[in-house]
Amino acid sequence: MTNVKMTIKVARMAYDPDAYPAFAVTADLVVLTLREHALHALLVRRGGKPYAGRWALPGGFVQVDEDLEDAAYRELAEEAGVGRGDVVLEQLRTYGAPRRDPRMRVVTVAWLALGADLPDPRAGSDAADARWWRVADLLADPRRLAFDHAQILADGVERARAKLEYSTLATAFCPAEFTVGELRSVYEAVWGAALDPRNFHRKVTGAEGFLVETGERTTRGGGRPAMLHRAGAATALTPPILRPSP
Amino acid sequence: MTNVKMTIKVARMAYDPDAYPAFAVTADLVVLTLREHALHALLVRRGGKPYAGRWALPGGFVQVDEDLEDAAYRELAEEAGVGRGDVVLEQLRTYGAPRRDPRMRVVTVAWLALGADLPDPRAGSDAADARWWRVADLLADPRRLAFDHAQILADGVERARAKLEYSTLATAFCPAEFTVGELRSVYEAVWGAALDPRNFHRKVTGAEGFLVETGERTTRGGGRPAMLHRAGAATALTPPILRPSP
DNA sequence: ACAAAAGTGTTTGTGTTACACCCATGT
DNA sequence: ACATGGGTGTAACACAAACACTTTTGT
Incomplete structure (x- = not known):
């Protein structure tokens, strides 16, 4: 235009x-x-x-x-x-x-x-x-x-x-290597809602093909060192990660 | 064209x-x-x-x-x-x-x-x-x-x-009044998969706003008379009715 | 020592599956 | 009587929410 x-x-x-x-x-x-x-x-x-x-x-x-x-x-x-x-x-x-x-x-x-x-x-x-x-x-x-x-x-x-919710699209907002916490902050920013870090970690690492560990760790962001990941080959997310309802 | x-x-x-x-x-x-x-x-x-x-x-x-x-x-x-x-x-x-x-x-x-x-x-x-x-x-x-x-x-x-799966769109394939069995045959035809009639009935009647009973019954299709329903006001289906995986 | 974030375990409740079983009609 | 589809009950299991707890760093 x-x-x-x-x-x-x-x-x-x-x-x-x-x-x-x-x-x-x-x-x-x-x-x-x-x-x-x-x-x-x-x-x-x-x-x-x-x-x-x-x-x-x-x-x-x-x-x-x-x-x-x-x-x-x-x-x-x-x-x-x-x-x-x-x-x-x-x-x-x-x-x-x-x-x-x-x-x-x-x-x-x-x-x-x-x-x-x-x-x-x-x-x-x-x-x-x-x-x-x-x-x-x-x-x-x-x-x-x-x-x-x-x-x-x-x-x-x-x-x-x-x-x-039902696709691996969130990794598009992440750099090539990222932590689970960084991925969670993507979901939280897009949805405008806080998510439980513990449950999120389990869901996201359990979903087949979503994340692959690089073997490296980082301490950026502070706290205990976190595993770095890359986006996996999957595009569909099963089971999905649903938005909090209210 | x-x-x-x-x-x-x-x-x-x-x-x-x-x-x-x-x-x-x-x-x-x-x-x-x-x-x-x-x-x-x-x-x-x-x-x-x-x-x-x-x-x-x-x-x-x-x-x-x-x-x-x-x-x-x-x-x-x-x-x-x-x-x-x-x-x-x-x-x-x-x-x-x-x-x-x-x-x-x-x-x-x-x-x-x-x-x-x-x-x-x-x-x-x-x-x-x-x-x-x-x-x-x-x-x-x-x-x-x-x-x-x-x-x-x-x-x-x-x-x-x-x-x-996640919307009430299936009722678009049904006439104004229909039975749960007829709705199930819509899902089966579109998906090309058989669904358990008992579980389907429970899911579909339990989903809020999907179906409203008319109070009338019909025996078309044979067997025990079935309750007639109209499409409800909801467009989203919660919880969803998922396709069988294999 | 303490804060901060990562990650694991446990409990409790809800939804799904698979299937036994009963109900109400037509023939 | 029997076939046919409608509808309810229930046990086994998977998953999700909520939260206590341990781990590993920086300051």
Whole structure:
């Protein structure tokens, strides 16, 4: 939605413009990471109209010969300075209400990107003004966001929260090597709830394929040295780790 | 993909065709129902190229001023003779690989539609040739389907199977009033696995908000009269009813 | 010595499975 | 009488919550 420098190559496509309506298609991103033990999302400030000065999800037009997923990765690199290996990316949902962008008919394929220690976007970014926001603040004040991006953000956050339960997605928020306590703080930050360290440890080390011990220990974080782990091969988490109900 | 009678109204939209590429957007449907205790999907036969004679998911172009969900409901009515109240509809996923349609760049928003006793599509249908197929046969022989529709169908079936576990979606396959045994046969048909009738009964009647008794009984299906139920207000199913593992 | 975090053990309760058993109808 | 499906009871087991307790570091 912010990067409009590419040009159309309609001549390449054998299509009859009288046969069907033409849409613009964008790839927009809900990029989530943890900073200071809180869930943060990346937003870019809009320069021009509409919604000038408001904040929006990073994203932009999909190119004619570009796969949807490739477009998401490209925008991630251009607007967030984030490479393919730095995040886990999954398709979220597609938004296409007729007047969600007052300029024209835009269909937005939204993607969810999760990563650990993602960089401050000022460095090497396409977008002049971009920053991380606490997700809790954004959800509490949806007016800050342009278009229907508050809804997209809320859908992305809920997807992330739900997937922590029955998938191994939480490791996407961790560096290559991490302790069980660090993994627990991921769950606690995303869910906004405290978990019992003892029960969490048992569940997470018992789930097959979730974690593999490196053999090394660390004392970062203080206290007794903790075993370091890497993410295992499993993607599904059995049995699941459920959110506390109330 | 089959209905190409609408015309473009580009003049209505204030857009600059040099600023971004133009895409065609379609709404395609994975319509599932139960017939003869087996999961069936609706397909239409393609008349023209490409993939002439092959079978495809029902669907068509989204109109300029039309919401994506409205387009899905419209195609459902035009190609399947199914009204809004007859199905539960949810967005599945969006498919947009550059050459998935050799004619032009098409982005397809796929929808999952589940209903009970859906009509034979010959009556009152737009599509000349349309019929129900056993899902098991289609999944076993993906070549029968045009474009990437075998993948879309497989994604839709997997979504339906997964959602039966932790949502009340199964009632979408049932008529307004149904017995616990009929609901169980839904689970068995969608999952392709036998369930213990006694334990199923307990789980399903114990899950809060899933079923409400009508007070009436029926003897259809033989045996002792069974209580009739309607779908309750709940959408989430707690505790979930999990698929048998092996 | 003390704080802090890691990790283990135990108890108690809840949900699941497997299956015995009884109930109410049609033929 | 018997087959058929509806529905309840129960014992064995897995899992989760809550929490006492030990271990190993830094200060």
